[in-house]
Amino acid sequence: MVEAILFASPDPVPLAELERRLPPGSDARAAVDRLRRHYEGRGVVLRQVGGGWAFRTAPDLAHLLSREAVETRRLSRAAIETLAIVAYHGPVTRTEIEEIRGVSVSRGTLDHLMEIGWIRLGRRRQTPGRPVTYVTTEAFLDHFGLASPADLPNLAELRAAGFLSGQGTPELPLKPPGSEG
Known part of the structure; x- marks a missing residue:
């Protein structure tokens, strides 16, 4: 059931949503763990994305699905x-x-x-x-x-990675991600 829910969803599905949709007494966390292990080394993998779980193309095969496309709009x-x-x-x-x-x-x-x-x-x-x-x-x-x-x-x-080289960045006000501002 968890596999079907995740495959059918266009967006990552939070664990709480899986729990809600499963029959009473089901363990969504255990099901997700089993699925994650089952798909290791395959063409798709189960990954935690943000606050939910989603199937994604295995990183070593992503090049097979990439295609060249003209980027129509770049961020300023x-x-x-x-x-x-x-x-x-x-x-x-x-x-x-x-x-x-x-x-x-x-x-x-x-x-x-x-x-x-x-x-x-x-x-x-x-x-x-x-x-x-x-x-x-x-x-x-x-x-x-x-x-x-x-x-x-x-x-x-x-x-x-070279993103900050030569830009005089020692005083950049970056705080640790996830800490309150």
């Missing part, structure tokens, strides 16, 4: 910077994004990131004005193959 530098700030500092307010970037954030940038489903509105801060916060989504985690925000690369890993 402002959108990339904003997304990175939300990913590393979320939940974060618009004012905090602007403080970190050093420039104002256009409404279109946040709207575009919400439109593609990578950020969403979070809880309002319990501070004067009750500003809304922004957080990354499960779609963001799924797109980048992350189980949780804690899997984001740290500053040393970004430097080692």
Whole structure:
């Protein structure tokens, strides 16, 4: 039953949802563990993505399914910077994004990131004005193959990959993913 639910779902399915859909007394966690072991070394694997479970193409076979496509829309530098700030500092307010970037954030940038489903509105801060916060989504985690925000690369890993070379980045305000801001 768990296998059928996961195969039929277009999105990762949280364990709580599997528990809800199984007959009383069923152990969804054990079923997921059995399935994960059963699919190891096969063409598809069962992976935890964000807060749920989903079947994905095995990494060693992904090249067989890739195809060249023209990318129709790239993210602007402002959108990339904003997304990175939300990913590393979320939940974060618009004012905090602007403080970190050093420039104002256009409404279109946040709207575009919400439109593609990578950020969403979070809880309002319990501070004067009750500003809304922004957080990354499960779609963001799924797109980048992350189980949780804690899997984001740290500053040393970004430097080692060449993303921060020559940019004078020692003072970048990156906090550990998953910590509150």
